[in-house]
Amino acid sequence: MLTLNVNGQVVTIEASSDVSLLWVLREHLGLTGTKYGCGAxxxxxxxxxxxxxxxxxxxxxxxxxxxxxxxxxxxxxxxxTHPLQLAWIEEQTPQCGYCQSGQIMRAAALIADNPKPTREEIIDGMSANICRCGSYPRIVRAIERAVKEDHHG
Ligand code: FES
Ligand code: FES
Structure with missing residues (x-):
């Protein structure tokens, strides 16, 4: 038995001790927005x-x-309606979409930490997330838009 606090809810699941969090999220909790890419x-x-x-x-x-x-x-x-989600739509950021949940979560942590990042800080802060479709310019624009709109709104 394993008890986790996920998205504000405490959940108890049957899972072996050597299973990854990714697998528990997807298979046990049905939270399939989090993707399996490389597993590495x-x-x-x-x-x-x-x-x-x-x-x-x-x-x-x-x-x-x-x-x-x-x-x-x-x-x-x-x-x-997180500012990043709205900006992602405005910028039509995804192509195939597979990497995008991870990109948004990386970006959300980045701007929570640094609410007014420079373009360089965005590029640097997002570098651990790969996009096979090459949507990087739109990702950067969407983050810049979210930062700007959140700041003014
Ligand atoms: S699936 Fe976790 S880093 Fe690629
Ligand atoms: S949008 Fe296809 S991998 Fe990023």
């Missing part, structure tokens, strides 16, 4: 927040995430 900590498709910090869910044993607060893309906002 090299792509960022599985990025979630653990105590507010962006982490690769494929590289963390679920058991090690007990006693933390986990947030997935499904829990980033109640209704999809």
């Amino acid at each position: 900590g090299m792509c960022g498709a599985c990025t979630v927040h653990i105590d507010g910090v962006a982490n690769f869910a494929c590289q963390i044993m679920a058991a090690d995430a007990a006693n933390t607060t986990i947030t997935t893309i499904e829990g980033l906002s109640e209704d999809g």
Whole structure:
């Protein structure tokens, strides 16, 4: 038995002790917004927040995430209106979309930490997340838009 705090809810699941957090999120909790890309900590498709910090869910044993607060893309906002989600739509950021939950979660942690990042800080802060479709320019623009609109609104 494993108890986790995911998106503000305490959930108890039956899972073996050697299963990754990514697998528990997807298979046990049905939170399929978090993607499996490489399973090796090299792509960022599985990025979630653990105590507010962006982490690769494929590289963390679920058991090690007990006693933390986990947030997935499904829990980033109640209704999809986080400034980044709105900016992502405005900029039509995704292509195939596969990497995008991870990108948004990485970006959310980045701007929570640094609410007014420079373009260089955005590029640097997002470098752990790979996009095979090459949507990087739109990702940067969407983050810049979210920062600007959140600041003024
Ligand atoms: S699936 Fe976790 S980093 Fe690629
Ligand atoms: S949009 Fe296709 S991998 Fe990023």
